[in-house]
Amino acid sequence: MANFSPLIDELIEALRCLPGVGPKSAQRMSFQLLERNRGGAERLANALQRAVDQVGHCRSCRTLTEHEECRICSDSRRDSSTICVVESPADVLAFEQGGDYRGLYFVLMGHLSPIDGIGPEELGVDRLLERVKTLSVQELILATNPTVEGEATAFYLAEEMRRLGVSVSRIAHGVPLGGELEYVDSGTLAHALKGRQRFE
Amino acid sequence: MANFSPLIDELIEALRCLPGVGPKSAQRMSFQLLERNRGGAERLANALQRAVDQVGHCRSCRTLTEHEECRICSDSRRDSSTICVVESPADVLAFEQGGDYRGLYFVLMGHLSPIDGIGPEELGVDRLLERVKTLSVQELILATNPTVEGEATAFYLAEEMRRLGVSVSRIAHGVPLGGELEYVDSGTLAHALKGRQRFE
Numbered sequence: 001m002a003n004f005s006p007l008i009d010e011l012i013e014a015l016r017c018l019p020g021v022g023p024k025s026a027q028r029m030s031f032q033l034l035e036r037n038r039g040g041a042e043r044l045a046n047a048l049q050r051a052v053d054q055v056g057h058c059r060s061c062r063t064l065t066e067h068e069e070c071r072i073c074s075d076s077r078r079d080s081s082t083i084c085v086v087e088s089p090a091d092v093l094a095f096e097q098g099g100d101y102r103g104l105y106f107v108l109m110g111h112l113s114p115i116d117g118i119g120p121e122e123l124g125v126d127r128l129l130e131r132v133k134t135l136s137v138q139e140l141i142l143a144t145n146p147t148v149e150g151e152a153t154a155f156y157l158a159e160e161m162r163r164l165g166v167s168v169s170r171i172a173h174g175v176p177l178g179g180e181l182e183y184v185d186s187g188t189l190a191h192a193l194k195g196r197q198r199f200e
Numbered sequence: 201m202a203n204f205s206p207l208i209d210e211l212i213e214a215l216r217c218l219p220g221v222g223p224k225s226a227q228r229m230s231f232q233l234l235e236r237n238r239g240g241a242e243r244l245a246n247a248l249q250r251a252v253d254q255v256g257h258c259r260s261c262r263t264l265t266e267h268e269e270c271r272i273c274s275d276s277r278r279d280s281s282t283i284c285v286v287e288s289p290a291d292v293l294a295f296e297q298g299g300d301y302r303g304l305y306f307v308l309m310g311h312l313s314p315i316d317g318i319g320p321e322e323l324g325v326d327r328l329l330e331r332v333k334t335l336s337v338q339e340l341i342l343a344t345n346p347t348v349e350g351e352a353t354a355f356y357l358a359e360e361m362r363r364l365g366v367s368v369s370r371i372a373h374g375v376p377l378g379g380e381l382e383y384v385d386s387g388t389l390a391h392a393l394k395g396r397q398r399f400e
Contacts, residue, residue, distance in 0.1 A: 003293050005265040007251050014247035017240030018218075019232045025220065031290055032219045033248070034255055034264050035309060040217030041252050047214035048245035051207050051230070052238050064234050065205040090231055093203050109235060 008034070060131065062124050063089045063107040072096075072105060079103045083132065084141040085157060087111055087150065091143065103141075106131065111149040112156060123153070125160065132166055142170045146191075208234070260331065262324050263289045263307040272296075272305060279303045283332065284341040285357060287311055287350065291343065303341075306331065311349040312356060323353070325360065332366055342370045346391075 082103030144150035174192035258270035282303030344350035374392035
């Protein structure tokens, strides 16, 4: 890939660090920016640099933030007796968009994955345990992804929490609203059946 | 879209200037970069800034380059009696990857589009005419895209060149190699029929 001028080749190569961007898209992006949107390219360069320099992890919940403590953790109106454990900051946003949850979060920034060397330490489980004790948390909601790794992580955390005598729950898995049964995979259907509740 | 911390929101917004990147992809890209690839993000910020600062147009063929004259125009081994006119720098690369063409290029950086205020001046047609005269070009190959605008641009340039007495050709349109006839659109098939050549 040494076909345009060096700087353009470098830009194309650099754009490929974005997830889902292959050589052709990177090329298209480079030309689009250089031909039609240099202002946007400059803003993007700035935003990237500032985010890399300033964004770190919230000291309480580990989500990404440029402050010491994130907006949710520093909001005194949130119910600190409940912590919802998620895998990524995007999951926090998903719950917040629902608007029903008023407790706090803890962001693992991943899931247990021994092959990749990601154990409890990398997920900040120590900090979670400490937090549960400090805040006298009543309930820990496990909202890791319904994948093999997510389930394993949930299982591990549940064990740890039971030792502390904290009540642990797992979000419900089942048929999504608006979904049609015939298109739902069998694993989800099995979960939906197993988790059925009395119709009242 | 003011849901994460301001810097992260800004980064997500800035990423949307990339073609084909919507709010969800921009969010995923931001987290991916901040969680797992800060080095890549920094390289990208740098590459963008340097490209915006230094990349301009080749004074001879108008393609994007950080030099006064691009690699191809400054290569004395190229045949300066032929100029291939294309719409974008990516088209130059496409021809170069074929490897058969040894002449020069002229990059219009677009096509005639009166509605968008893009006329001959914006496409640098003056410079093309001047170049054709200076280099005593024998043949001008029109390789604009086979779209309505590309055809109109080719037609316009052909008229201009005929006035100068320069021979003008248009690249062939037809069934692509490896294509199956049943999946080829009717316009292309009509072109392929019209442009048929004696089988020898």
